[in-house]
Amino acid sequence: MSETPVTVPAPAVGRYAYDQVDRTFLHERVEQFRDQVARRISGELSEDQFKPLRLMNGLYLQLHAYMLRVAIPYGMLGASQMRELAHIARTYDRDYGHFTTRQNIQFNWIRLEDTPDILGRLAGVDMHAIQTSGNCIRNVTCDEFAGAAADEVLDPRIHAEILRQWSTLHPEFSFLPRKFKIAITGSPHDRVAARFHDIGLIARPGDNGRAVFDVYVGGGLGRTPVIGVLLRDSLPEEDLLAWLEAIVRVYNAHGRRDNMYKARIKILVQALGIERFREEVDAEFAQMDRARYRLEPAIVDAIRARFAVPDLHAPADAATRMNDARTRVPAFDRWVRTNTHPHRVAGFISAVISLKPDEGIPGDVTADQMDAIADISERYSFGEIRITHMQNVVLGHVRQDQLHALWQELLAVGLATPNIGLIGDIIACPGLDYCSLANARSIPIAQKLSARFADAGLQERIGALRINISGCINACGHHHAGHIGILGVDKRGEEYFQLTLGGSGENDAAIGQILGPALPEDETVDAIAALIDAYLVHRRDDERFVDTYRRLGAAVFKDAVYATA
Amino acid sequence: MDVRNNRRTTTGSSVVTANRLLDGRIVWLTDQGTWSGDIAHAEVWPNDRVESVIAETARDQQEQGVVGVYGVQLDDRAAGICPLTVRERIRAFGPTVHPQFAPGAPQEDNAHV
Numbered sequence: 001m002s003e004t005p006v007t008v009p010a011p012a013v014g015r016y017a018y019d020q021v022d023r024t025f026l027h028e029r030v031e032q033f034r035d036q037v038a039r040r041i042s043g044e045l046s047e048d049q050f051k052p053l054r055l056m057n058g059l060y061l062q063l064h065a066y067m068l069r070v071a072i073p074y075g076m077l078g079a080s081q082m083r084e085l086a087h088i089a090r091t092y093d094r095d096y097g098h099f100t101t102r103q104n105i106q107f108n109w110i111r112l113e114d115t116p117d118i119l120g121r122l123a124g125v126d127m128h129a130i131q132t133s134g135n136c137i138r139n140v141t142c143d144e145f146a147g148a149a150a151d152e153v154l155d156p157r158i159h160a161e162i163l164r165q166w167s168t169l170h171p172e173f174s175f176l177p178r179k180f181k182i183a184i185t186g187s188p189h190d191r192v193a194a195r196f197h198d199i200g201l202i203a204r205p206g207d208n209g210r211a212v213f214d215v216y217v218g219g220g221l222g223r224t225p226v227i228g229v230l231l232r233d234s235l236p237e238e239d240l241l242a243w244l245e246a247i248v249r250v251y252n253a254h255g256r257r258d259n260m261y262k263a264r265i266k267i268l269v270q271a272l273g274i275e276r277f278r279e280e281v282d283a284e285f286a287q288m289d290r291a292r293y294r295l296e297p298a299i300v301d302a303i304r305a306r307f308a309v310p311d312l313h314a315p316a317d318a319a320t321r322m323n324d325a326r327t328r329v330p331a332f333d334r335w336v337r338t339n340t341h342p343h344r345v346a347g348f349i350s351a352v353i354s355l356k357p358d359e360g361i362p363g364d365v366t367a368d369q370m371d372a373i374a375d376i377s378e379r380y381s382f383g384e385i386r387i388t389h390m391q392n393v394v395l396g397h398v399r400q401d402q403l404h405a406l407w408q409e410l411l412a413v414g415l416a417t418p419n420i421g422l423i424g425d426i427i428a429c430p431g432l433d434y435c436s437l438a439n440a441r442s443i444p445i446a447q448k449l450s451a452r453f454a455d456a457g458l459q460e461r462i463g464a465l466r467i468n469i470s471g472c473i474n475a476c477g478h479h480h481a482g483h484i485g486i487l488g489v490d491k492r493g494e495e496y497f498q499l500t501l502g503g504s505g506e507n508d509a510a511i512g513q514i515l516g517p518a519l520p521e522d523e524t525v526d527a528i529a530a531l532i533d534a535y536l537v538h539r540r541d542d543e544r545f546v547d548t549y550r551r552l553g554a555a556v557f558k559d560a561v562y563a564t565a
Numbered sequence: 566m567d568v569r570n571n572r573r574t575t576t577g578s579s580v581v582t583a584n585r586l587l588d589g590r591i592v593w594l595t596d597q598g599t600w601s602g603d604i605a606h607a608e609v610w611p612n613d614r615v616e617s618v619i620a621e622t623a624r625d626q627q628e629q630g631v632v633g634v635y636g637v638q639l640d641d642r643a644a645g646i647c648p649l650t651v652r653e654r655i656r657a658f659g660p661t662v663h664p665q666f667a668p669g670a671p672q673e674d675n676a677h678v
Contacts, residue, residue: 041586041587043627043628046627047632047633061584061633062589063591063655063656064589064590064656065584065588065589065590066589094663094666109666110589111587111588112588112589113587113588361662432651432655433655433660433661439652440651441651441655441661441662443662444661444662493649493650493652494650495651
């Protein structure tokens with residue numbers, strides 16, 4: 001946040017180390033909100049006056065209570081921060097939290113009068129809830145395997161942090177036409193749904209060794225799903241902030257404010273056309289004070305220095321020892337197949353902790369489990385924890401010879417479900433059980449599906465499949481990007497579910513297409529089972545569900561769902 | 566407040582609801598003019614009278630410690646007081662995925678305000 005550190009902070013693995021300036025700012029912000037809450041309770045502020053203030057601090061009034069959304073910058077947490085989240089869950093909420101598709105955490109049962117104290121505790125571990133709501137630039141999301149993945153060409157967290165500092169309390173961008181979401185990855189394999197963001201950045205090293213960025217703009221889900229278009233390729237690092245500032249300025253100036261459903265940048269890009277939009281950005285960029293915005297290598301390196309580098313040395317026989325354990329323990333072997341990701345350093349591996357147990361609530365974690373994850377991360381992954389936009393947890397740097405021990409510890413706390421990337425790894429928004437915007441419940445559908453397909457062997461036989469569920473058209477559950485998308489709709493006060501097929505948030509980004517009429521709640525899980533049956537009958541070789549759908553089209557699947565209806 | 570939740574037919578009956586200001590919990594207007602966490606204690610109004618009750622109640626919401634006053638249409642075929650829409654049934658009886666958090670459950674605080 002600051003350019004001139006007062007003290008030299010101790011770097012932490014995977015996340016930016018705050019200095020005293022950052023901490024002083026956070027505490028002042030907490031006291032400011034404490035005063036605002038007191039004035040609301042006394043009646044000095046009306047609800048209409050208070051609402052924008054509480055939203056700027058991540059506090060919503062949801063269906064049953066206040067909900068506090070806490071920012072987890074680019075999904076990175078330290079063990080001490082996770083323990084503080086556990087404490088908040090235990091002390092101020094109902095013993096659990098819910099990780100979201102923007103790599104944040106939500107607490108569903110917060111009391112207004114407790115909120116300043118909660119924000120104070122968060123500030124004590126360098127966390128806050130700023131810009132987790134409102135028409136501003138939201139939490140920048142990032143690849144969950146950043147700095148660890150074997151396929152990564154550039155660690156995107158340094159630039160994610162630069163963007164966080166640039167966008168936090170940006171005076172021009174606190175009242176945009178609508179919310180604004182940025183994602184960044186440094187891998188050629190898009191794991192951040194870059195093409196479904198207002199701005200998606202794909203980073204790689206340029207010829208001079210400094211980063212360059214392919215900039216996608218105008219993507220998004222929600223009421224009008226749009227795949228972002230490439231606005232600029234190979235944007236030099238030094239122009240990153242100026243260029244993004246130009247984009248957001250053009251949006252701020254021309255984005256619609258008369259209709260919230262047409263206020264996102266995707267609508268503006270479509271209305272102007274990409275060429276005209278690019279001209280506008282170019283014109284804005286040309287008249288900017290480039291020197292002021294230039295991202296000098298020294299600045300980038302100073303930010304990088306605030307991240308500790310893990311000591312990645314493993315025994316030469318680490319892989320052998322892991323493979324021995326895989327041979328001895330079939331359940332461990334299955335978990336390794338589904339819940340790990342290749343690491344860039346020999347002898348290391350990234351482990352994914354599924355937050356989708358059978359019949360569980362996707363993304364929910366109890367306070368005890370949070371503490372356990374914190375402890376385990378310290379023992380096995382440098383105290384570094386990543387929250388994924390798929391609502392899971394990643395331990396980025398695990399020694400392969402220690403993976404079996406890690407798995408045993410996860411097993412003991414109910415966190416070793418082997419289903420990452422499979423049918424049980426369902427994204428679901430809170431839905432009508434908690435969200436005041438929702439039309440239908442997402443979670444019970446996810447629970448019934450995970451029960452129906454609980455058998456791990458069956459899940460592996462079905463193979464790679466992404467089911468995403470949203471309780472309303474706002475699409476927090478990313479249903480358009482699911483191979484199978486499920487959208488809850490309201491028909492005369494009752495829940496119905498519309499199915500979409502063929503979506504993807506990855507390199508082959510696609511918007512799922514509506515299969516047919518929405519189904520009543522009690523028919524929806526059977527309909528998904530019918531889709532899976534049809535896929536298993538028609539798939540060739542190792543085709544994924546989405547590949548079979550793309551090859552055959554909708555007819556086979558439509559028949560499977562509606563022929564007997 | 567989302568207007569769609571405040572829609573009702575010309576006939577039928579409704580109850581009046583809000584969230585408590587201090588903790589956001591859902592409350593229902595009783596025949597004593599107090600607020601209860603239990604919809605069973607709510608006063609039932611014919612729809613042709615409930616608008617004026619809502620307007621009158623909303624005027625004093627700060628003093629009553631509530632926010633977001635609106636009316637909830639009831640299912641007149643149901644036994645007891647039961648909202649017509651699934652959304653309002655979930656508000657009244659708690660999240661279906663956490664039955665332990667239902668109003669009246671041991672963890673829930675149903676204190677009147």
